[in-house]
Amino acid sequence: MLGGNWVLHREYQHAVIRASLLEGEVYAVKDDGGEIASVAYWFGPDSCLFGSKAQRQLGFDTFFRKLSLETQIWWVDTYPRTVERLRPRVLSDEESNSLWWCYNLVTDAAARKRGYGTALIEAKYRQVACNGQIIGLAAAPDENVRFYKSIGFKERGGTIMSSPTGNFPVHCFVKKPP
Secondary structure (H helix, E strand, C coil): CCCCCHHHHHHHHHHHHHHHHHHCEEEEEECCCCCEEEEEEEECCCCCCCCCHHHHHHHHHHHHHCCCHHHHHHHHHHHHHHHHHHHHHHCCHHHHCCEEEEEEEEECHHHCCCCHHHHHHHHHHHHHHCCCCEEEEEECCHHHHHHHHHCCCEEEEEEEECCCCCCEEEEEEEECCC
């Protein structure tokens, strides 16, 4: 996402937060000290992160202009093309129309293994499952793949995502009502 330019990480995350607050949903858990320990960003059917001009104007456009040309091309060509090819392999049309996608689930390193991330996933799942909707997400690191499987997600498939900083595996998961 950053093209290896970690200086842009904070700016990218601010754009994600603003876009999610505008047209998505943000779930957060505070630790015993009242500090935010874990956050999840969700977009429902018919919406997606940075999918509207209004979202992009809240920081993404400024962030995007700071990326290398190679990374900009990745954002507008490689990434969407890869997702477009992957989606029909892992989701039916019916599922796509009832999907809440978690674009990011982050837990502070000091707060891990306390159930915060699980609580965020379960809160959204309980909310949408009663309407027959489903939740989904993608993960790359093996540790995350194991975590999502352990809390009831089913892996639907994946792909290798090429990027300017090296190729990486993407695993797609869905959790749906029984």
